Amino acid sequence: MICGLNFFSFIVLIAAIFFMTIELCFCGCARAEYQRENGECCPMCAPGNRVYRHCTEDTSTTCVPCLDSTFIDAPNGLRECFSCTVCDPGQGLRVNIACTRSSNTVCEPLDGHYCIDQHRGGCIVAQKHIKCRPGQYVKHKGTAFKDTECAECSDGTFSNGSLQICQPHSKCEDLGLTEIKPGTLSSDAECGNKIPAGLIAGIIVPLVVTIAVAVIILFLKIKRKTVWHASNNPYFPFKKCCMPSLLYFTCNLNILLKCGFRPCISISCCSRNCIRGICKHCFT
Structure with a gap:
């Protein structure tokens, strides 16, 4: 039984060596090299550069810098650089880090927006923060990566939607005034001085008599x-x-x-x- 196990282990070892050899054959280029279509290995270009001319038996790879608004951020064997990302204000974005020959643009949300899609440390798409309705208060202000959170005011308080805490209605009696209009969840109570009916009559009646006499x-x-x-x-x-x-x-x-x-x-x-x-x- 032991001899059978040793024979099986020997077969597995031989198979592993065989497949490793095949892999090395297919990946014969060094780490800092790229493989051409004909299977020849050439030195890679540094980040920020692209291949202008492939290597030959007598010459190394010829590299040139990426043009403006293009980049390559890793060693490569590419013939063309990538276009820099444009931070579109229509998508709620602005430039956080400008594009260089060796790094892409990094976008961030505009003020009043939050990111809903990220990639490699930058924002791809952003949305506006919601606005709380009258009768609600701002429970948590929105950030660059989180939307605004709203909550309802309780009875006896009000908010126009922009407050971070609901305010209590004014008590007109405590101010020595008369309540003209009661408060709601979205507006404060209106207070004022109540004009006595006798005073109103004392003003209107003489005015009417004066007009009649003048006519x-x-x-x-x-x-x-x-x-x-x-x-x-x-x-x-x-x-x-x-x-x-x-x-x-x-x-x-x-x-x-x-x-x-x-x-x-x-x-x-x-x-x-x-x-x-x-x-x-x-x-x-």
């Missing part, structure tokens, strides 16, 4: 002016003597409305035309 005085002045102009009209005496006082007043009122403060000179102010407010002739 009456103005009307009387206009009436007097209209009568004075009409007295110069040869038909004026005829008007006055042929109508009652109420109709005379109506006629003068029609004169005032229809003639724009100019007297009506209808042949007879007692006529139906004038009484109905139709004044066909005006004194100019």
